Amino acid sequence: MPADRRPNTVSALWRLLPYARPALPRLILGMVVGIAAGLVALAIPQVLEYLVDTVLADRNAAGILPAALLILGLGVFEAAAILVRRTLVLTPNTHIEARMRNALFEHLQRLPVAFHDRWPSGQLLSRAISDLSAIRRWLAFGLMLLVVNTVTIVVGAILLITTSPLLGVVYLVMSVPIWFVGAKFERTYTLVARRSQDQTGDLATAVEESVHGIRVLKAFGRGGHALKKFERQAEELRGTELEKASAVAFVWRWLILIPDVTFAVCLALGVVLAAQGSLTAGALVAFFATATVLRFPVESIGFLLSFTLDTRTATDRYFEVMDEPNTITDPQSPRTLDQPQGLLEFRDVHFRYPDAPDRFADLVNGVDLRIEPGETMALVGLTGSGKSTITALVTRLYDIDSGAITLDGVDIRDLRLDELRSRVAMAFEDATLFSATVRENVLLGRPDAGEEALAEALRIAQAQFVHDLPDGLDTVIGEEGLSLSGGQRQRLALARAVAARPSVLVLDDPLSALDVETEELVESALRHVLASTTALIVAHRPSTVMLADRVAVLEDGRITAVGRHSELLATNDHYRFVISSLDEERKTAAASGSDSDAAADDAAVIDAEEVRA
Numbered sequence: 194m195p196a197d198r199r200p201n202t203v204s205a206l207w208r209l210l211p212y213a214r215p216a217l218p219r220l221i222l223g224m225v226v227g228i229a230a231g232l233v234a235l236a237i238p239q240v241l242e243y244l245v246d247t248v249l250a251d252r253n254a255a256g257i258l259p260a261a262l263l264i265l266g267l268g269v270f271e272a273a274a275i276l277v278r279r280t281l282v283l284t285p286n287t288h289i290e291a292r293m294r295n296a297l298f299e300h301l302q303r304l305p306v307a308f309h310d311r312w313p314s315g316q317l318l319s320r321a322i323s324d325l326s327a328i329r330r331w332l333a334f335g336l337m338l339l340v341v342n343t344v345t346i347v348v349g350a351i352l353l354i355t356t357s358p359l360l361g362v363v364y365l366v367m368s369v370p371i372w373f374v375g376a377k378f379e380r381t382y383t384l385v386a387r388r389s390q391d392q393t394g395d396l397a398t399a400v401e402e403s404v405h406g407i408r409v410l411k412a413f414g415r416g417g418h419a420l421k422k423f424e425r426q427a428e429e430l431r432g433t434e435l436e437k438a439s440a441v442a443f444v445w446r447w448l449i450l451i452p453d454v455t456f457a458v459c460l461a462l463g464v465v466l467a468a469q470g471s472l473t474a475g476a477l478v479a480f481f482a483t484a485t486v487l488r489f490p491v492e493s494i495g496f497l498l499s500f501t502l503d504t505r506t507a508t509d510r511y512f513e514v515m516d517e518p519n520t521i522t523d524p525q526s527p528r529t530l531d532q533p534q535g536l537l538e539f540r541d542v543h544f545r546y547p548d549a550p551d552r553f554a555d556l557v558n559g560v561d562l563r564i565e566p567g568e569t570m571a572l573v574g575l576t577g578s579g580k581s582t583i584t585a586l587v588t589r590l591y592d593i594d595s596g597a598i599t600l601d602g603v604d605i606r607d608l609r610l611d612e613l614r615s616r617v618a619m620a621f622e623d624a625t626l627f628s629a630t631v632r633e634n635v636l637l638g639r640p641d642a643g644e645e646a647l648a649e650a651l652r653i654a655q656a657q658f659v660h661d662l663p664d665g666l667d668t669v670i671g672e673e674g675l676s677l678s679g680g681q682r683q684r685l686a687l688a689r690a691v692a693a694r695p696s697v698l699v700l701d702d703p704l705s706a707l708d709v710e711t712e713e714l715v716e717s718a719l720r721h722v723l724a725s726t727t728a729l730i731v732a733h734r735p736s737t738v739m740l741a742d743r744v745a746v747l748e749d750g751r752i753t754a755v756g757r758h759s760e761l762l763a764t765n766d767h768y769r770f771v772i773s774s775l776d777e778e779r780k781t782a783a784a785s786g787s788d789s790d791a792a793a794d795d796a797a798v799i800d801a802e803e804v805r806a
């Protein structure tokens with residue numbers, strides 16, 4: 194948003210109110226106690242004035258002790274009040290932070306995948322961690338001190354004028370430039386603070402990516418390159434932080450100089466007034482004692498201003514995410530599937546990614562496909578033809594632009610998302626596992642499934658290796674299951690999809706990382722499951738195609754043919770071309786030594802089919 198169209202800082206920060214509301218009573222009480230501490234500090238100079246003008250002037254020795262005790266009492270009260278203020282605000286502010294963080298996490302879970310495609314994870318991480326902790330610190334201390342110090346300055350100014358109208362006016366007039374300096378500071382600092390926080394997010398993304406991709410970086414010897422990129426970004430951030438620091442130094446220079454000059458002028462004038470007899474010695478002492486009490490509140494205004502602007506930026510960044518609309522939501526009047534059969538239909542489905550250039554036709558450009566209950570349909574097409582995209586549409590990871598996808602005749606947009614996603618389970622080629630036990634990972638889609646269902650899913654996915662892990666099913670697997678091999682992760686992801694006992698199973702090339710022997714075992718076990726479950730399988734190898742009852746050919750965004758593998762081999766040029774290119778890929782892989790048996794095996798399958806055809 195352009196800087197001139199952004200809401201002012203107060204309106205921007207006002208948006209924190211709903212989260213802060215439950216803590217308001219304690220925050221307000223904390224402010225009242227803080228103001229009381231400030232007023233008590235201002236009362237001490239008044240006692241001093243009395244002490245100098247009455248007790249000392251009258252040489253009343255008996256009056257010294259009570260006055261001194263009164264000052265001591267006021268000092269102790271001030272210290273105790275500050276302690277109470279801190280205690281009052283600390284706990285509720287951690288609750289505010291936790292509430293905001295939970296709300297952010299919940300919102301991120303709900304936002305569509307398209308949002309996550311656009312937002313780097315480091316930007317989200319820096320909002321969830323550093324921006325929110327800046328907001329907490331500001332609510333606990335920044336806002337508190339801003340209010341307390343402003344009240345102290347106003348009351349102190351009144352006391353100064355009451356003590357000596359001339360000195361008071363001179364003091365206040367000479368303080369006016371501070372506000373101009375503050376306004377200039379706000380203009381420059383807001384922009385730099387925003388840049389710094391965004392760059393921090395980018396840096397977090399760089400760290401996250403390089404840690405995540407550490408194996409690739411090491412394997413390709415690109416650690417140095419990643420380091421250089423990181424250093425460049427870190428250097429940019431350092432430059433921005435220096436800009437921030439010089440903006441703060443600029444404001445501090447004036448915040449120290451202006452009160453010092455003001456002090457000196459008032460002192461000279463005060464001494465002249467006292468010498469002329471128009472100001473008592475006690476009033477002069479009280480004036481400067483009050484000005485000294487005001488020194489910290491006046492000086493801190495600059496810091497509090499920058500803190501407030503940092504927090505405003507953090508708040509803007511937080512709400513940038515929270516304001517993102519969730520476009521994939523439950524319907525107003527949801528329908529339910531009373532007796533799910535698993536009939537899946539695509540009717541003239543169109544879809545394009547939001548960032549696709551206009552000159553390109555829709556990626557999914559009028560797909561019509563009917564998969565009967567219990568049928569297994571393989572989806573075959575050239576690489577990049579949109580197969581994975583079509584599978585993602587079934588569980589509404591993306592919403593289609595037009596047409597309809599129906600499950601047992603009901604448009605999937607008329608089903609509640611949790612019902613849809615419990616009826617349709619997915620396994621992806623890139624098997625993501627969470628930092629949790631094997632059991633929790635496999636039962637992610639159906640946590641209440643019993644041991645029997647768990648064991649069966651593991652058997653079908655040929656994932657019995659988990660029993661050899663140190664704690665068996667209770668072994669916590671590392672971040673995203675990195676401590677397991679690619680094939681082991683895929684088998685657990687497949688077990689997860691199977692354990693969900695869905696009516697429709699959507700498998701996006703789920704066997705790609707398995708060796709031939711394991712793949713055969715998984716396939717034969719899967720055949721058993723697939724006999725009773727509708728399945729849509731993206732096939733990248735001929736042997737996966739063999740699992741299917743029928744095959745759908747995806748070409749130019751449409752399903753151009755549906756039939757048995759052998760029929761298509763005999764009748765469809767494009768299918769033959771796709772299958773032979775898959776075979777080529779396999780042979781290339783075999784030549785590079787990665788999976789030769791699988792390639793030979795696939796080639797044999799195709800040859801046999803061709804002979805039969």
Ligand SMILES: Nc1ncnc2c1ncn2[C@@H]1O[C@H](COP(=O)(O)OP(=O)(O)OP(=O)(O)O)[C@@H](O)[C@H]1O
Nearest residue numbers: 310546548556574575576577578579580581582583
């Ligand atoms: N999240 C996304 N945002 C924008 N474009 C995307 C996104 N995901 C995929 N694409 C693009 O859509 C096209 C189809 O991708 P998709 O992954 O569906 O193809 P595919 O047929 O499954 O490919 P492969 O066989 O290589 O896995 C590609 O050109 C890809 O660049």
